[in-house]
Amino acid sequence: MPELPEVNVVAKQLRAILLNDNQRINQINLYYQKSLRNAEKIELENLKNLKPIDVFQIAKNLVIETESKYLILHLRMEGNFKFLNKEELTKIDLIHTIVSFKLNNNNWLLFNDHRKFATIDLFDNNKQIKDNTFFKNLGPEPWDIDFENFYQKIKNSKSTIKSLLLSQKYISGLGNIYVDEVLFAAKIHPQEMTKNIAKKDFKKIIDSAILILKASIRDGGSTIKTFKSFGEKGNFQNKLMVHGKKGLPCKICRTTIEKIVVAGRGTYFCPQEQVLKYKNLNV
Template identity: 35%
Template sequence: MPELPEIETIRRSLVHLITGKKIQQVTVRLARIIQKIPPEVFTHRLQGLSIESIGRRGKYLLIHIPPYTLVSHLRMEGKYRMVKTGEPWKKHDHVEFRFTDGTALRYNDVRQFGTMDLVPQGDYSTIKGLATLGPEPIDEQFNGALLQERLERSRNTTIKSALLRQDRVAGLGNIYVDESLFRSGIHPERPVHTLQQEEYDRLASACKEVLLEGIAAGGASVRTYSSPESRGSFQLQIQVYGKKGEPCPRCHHPIERIVIGGRGTHFCPICQPACTERDQLSVKRTKRSPS
């Protein structure tokens, strides 16, 4: 699933590609992508309107088309690309926004998990996942104290699982959580309540650094991700994610892989010390009664 750096890269591409363009026609070929309103209402409301700006919140794209905002979540494999009007549709193209200048924006989604909501501009109250998002790690005010405060309700949860909760911290996914935990030297199975303030400070800084580096690299194209203009290169900078058995870039011990909360998790057992016996008991209690 595209994470914050990938969505921010897509946002920046769309700013360049479609800002100011007027929508001539919208075509929907897969109705379930459009949420809460019939596809014909969706297409009718957008016809004749112009793209004002493109925003982002967590993993959501916010395409402002006054008096509406189109909220797009790409889920696993959704992607956008620009085409010329009349260009043949690809197999998994599901939505097209045709502009008056002879270009069109196509939404393609092999897994068909992506969603589009059309809401009054700036009103996200009806989109549960967006309305409850936590703070963004790349914000200036994000620090260890804020991270500790946000994770307090997940105190018995493993730090890996807690960081993946979008209502705790927005935008982090599997790749960037593994990389952040490695940089901060924190084992992914540590229960949240065992972390000290100094560790929260390190982790908050690591999250911010990793995400900003990911944005600068245009995201990580480890599977099918690409922006409307290019593929990312952060996969060339990844240190532990997806590198099971390869030497740790710090100590050269083989990277290990475990599963936490159903998610493949990569770490170095030397640079990220294992849980203490007390921590392990907390994890066992958490699995029986998750917070």
């Protein structure tokens, strides 16, 4: 499932296509109605001649900002984009397409998802996005965190650190893969109760999140199972330390990596370096 680094990589690729040579989105066709969540099909398809002015990522959401509208696309599990240059699209081109964007010079951008979980939202302005319940409840990305403020909000939390980080409420952009990697780097057990974690260790968590997400963005994200953007795989999966490494020796201390379930998610950790502080309270 694409997380922040993968979405950031896709945003970069979309920028190269959409912010080019007076590019316009001349026509939009919606093929899978359910994916459009907050508007009617006709409203989306009536948008013509849109000039894209920016493409960016908010947590795991892709935002295409045009002169008049904001389109927010979410890849969910396996959403992806395809770029085609041809006069007319055929049925085969559109087999997994949720929405197509006709660009200048017979160029097409297809937003595809064979599982049909990917979503689209349409907003008139930035304020509408900020007021939307989903975005309102989204914490800042790691590099935007005001540490003192963050610490005050979470220091008494009774949830495990893994579920707190996955919730996106206090810090956004970390999903299952990167939470495991960040907690390994900070040497915190994923089942540790948040309130038992020292302030300096939270600092390590935030610093590690920034380092790991940025490194992954540089490497084109992680391709686990299926992530590909415009047909390109990421490389960061080769640098993962614990996620997906059950039964393999830890790259630092050679202890066998274990897999447990935390917050309903398969969770990987090094039992030698990530030790629960108060074992009896958590087992």
